[in-house]
Amino acid sequence: TIFNFIKDENFKKRKLNSRQVKWLLENIEITLLKVIRDNDISYDDSSLAGLSEDSTLENYEQIALELCEKNKQPENDNQLIVRIQAYIDENYGDPSLCLSRISDLFHISKSYFSFLFKKTVGVNFSTYLEQVRMTQAKHLLETTDIKIADLYVAVGYNNLTSFRRAFKKKYGVAPNALRE
Structure with a gap:
């Protein structure tokens, strides 16, 4: 550059x-x-x-x-991915969280980050992020009385329809049905 x-x-x-x-x-x-x-x-x-x-x-x-x-620092690829996973786990509720933002934050190219993440974690970045968001959504449904209208925003979705679709795909039922 x-x-x-x-x-x-x-x-x-x-x-x-x-x-x-x-x-x-x-x-x-x-x-x-x-x-x-x-x-x-x-x-x-x-x-x-x-x-x-x-x-x-x-x-x-x-x-x-x-x-x-x-002169590169000796941080290995696994340590980098662990740090990135920790960041994702803390910031999953941010709807702007995406591959390009993570690659910018961690000073790694998008293509290398994508390759390295899948190689290390076993799933691609977007799949991992969706898994984290769905796990948190299920946990919130089971342990709180948060409204579905607030829940999708809390776990990082911009739109209720895409949240419901992803939730049903993951758990086989709609968020309301799981709560009941």
């Missing part, structure tokens, strides 16, 4: 001359070298060969991506 911004800003909008491009590349190289030094990253000499006078922005972008990969 940063390198795309640099390209757009400096080559498309500002159209730097060759001397300005050279300065820009030197500054990027200095920044990359500082990252290597400050993070005590062992970086093999073959990869550092990209840092030279005739380097291009693409070379530096590749090196930056490699540095990001080497």
Whole structure:
């Protein structure tokens, strides 16, 4: 993302001359070298060969991506999904909860999040979210006297019809029938 911004800003909008491009590349190289030094990253000499006078922005972008990969926090995929599940379990009542919002909150691409969630949990995100919402709806029906008109909102649905349809699909009866 940063390198795309640099390209757009400096080559498309500002159209730097060759001397300005050279300065820009030197500054990027200095920044990359500082990252290597400050993070005590062992970086093999073959990869550092990209840092030279005739380097291009693409070379530096590749090196930056490699540095990001080497400097990544050790949180494994399972830990991330556990944190995401905890977030979903706490925020299931938010009707705006969706795949793109979760991926933005946890700084993970939508496609990778979707793949990882299904691989780890065994069901896709929307199915999991619906299961959590239905479980909570059933629990509220059995333990409180909340009105159905308030219940669907409490568990994150925007519309009563879709809530009733999902509830009947999950439990085989309408919410009113389960309560009775």
